[in-house]
Amino acid sequence: xxxxxxxxxxxxxxxxxxxxxxxxxxxxxxxxxxxxxxxxxxxxxxxxxxxxxxxxxxxxxxxxxxxxxxxxxxxxxxxxxxxxxxxxxxxxxxxxxxxxxxxxxxxxxxxxxxxxxxxxxxxxxxxxxxxxxxxxxxxxxxxxxxxxxxxxxxxxxxxxxxxxxx
Ligand SMILES: [Zn+2]
Numbered sequence: 001x002x003x004x005x006x007x008x009x010x011x012x013x014x015x016x017x018x019x020x021x022x023x024x025x026x027x028x029x030x031x032x033x034x035x036x037x038x039x040x041x042x043x044x045x046x047x048x049x050x051x052x053x054x055x056x057x058x059x060x061x062x063x064x065x066x067x068x069x070x071x072x073x074x075x076x077x078x079x080x081x082x083x084x085x086x087x088x089x090x091x092x093x094x095x096x097x098x099x100x101x102x103x104x105x106x107x108x109x110x111x112x113x114x115x116x117x118x119x120x121x122x123x124x125x126x127x128x129x130x131x132x133x134x135x136x137x138x139x140x141x142x143x144x145x146x147x148x149x150x151x152x153x154x155x156x157x158x159x160x161x162x163x164x165x166x
Contacts, residue, residue: 002028002037025056025138026131032058032138036067047150048159053143059127061085061135065092065119076115077101090121 005027009020021039031037041052057067062082064070073080074096083094095116102112128138147159 002031021056022128022130025128029058029131029133029136033060033064038143049148049150049156050145051148052145055141055143056128057139057141059137059139061092065094066121066125067139067141068119070094070119074098074101074115076112088118091118093118 002024005024006020009015009023010017013020015023021037025032025037036058037056039054039056041050041054043050043052058064059067062070062085065085070083077096077098077100079096079098079101081097084097086093086095093116096114098114101114102110104111122141124142126140128140131138148156149159150156
């Protein structure tokens with residue numbers, strides 16, 4: 001579905017490649033549950049080449065907040081229950097729902113609080129408006145841009161540090 005739509009949008013309808021990607025992702029929510037999409041752009045200018053990498057990742061509040069997979073079971077008690085979720089600013093805090101999480105049955109006492117962790121909003125990400133659903137959508141995550149210079153021997157040398165663009 002994604003590749004067919006990308007081909008139609010870019011080759012047949014004449015969208016720019018970036019527009020075609022965003023349009024095709026909006027029709028491909030099921031793809032996001034299984035895979036990220038990496039776009040590697042190359043631009044050559046004489047002896048310089050620019051490599052620009054962007055990741056598109058599906059985000060879903062209860063399973064992939066900010067595009068990061070949640071554990072299927074609690075690492076403390078092993079219970080495979082859905083996580084209790086609370087929002088704190090742009091972060092989400094998840095807590096194990098099992099009432100005995102952290103409880104020692106032999107000592108009949110709570111040894112630890114229920115397992116809890118936070119997932120923060122990564123820097124530089126943008127939620128794409130096309131294809132967005134309640135609690136789910138595609139994220140555009142710039143991975144970075146590298147510049148290389150070709151030497152006279154034809155070797156590509158990394159020229160600068162990674163630059164981030166939004
Ligand atoms: Zn637990």
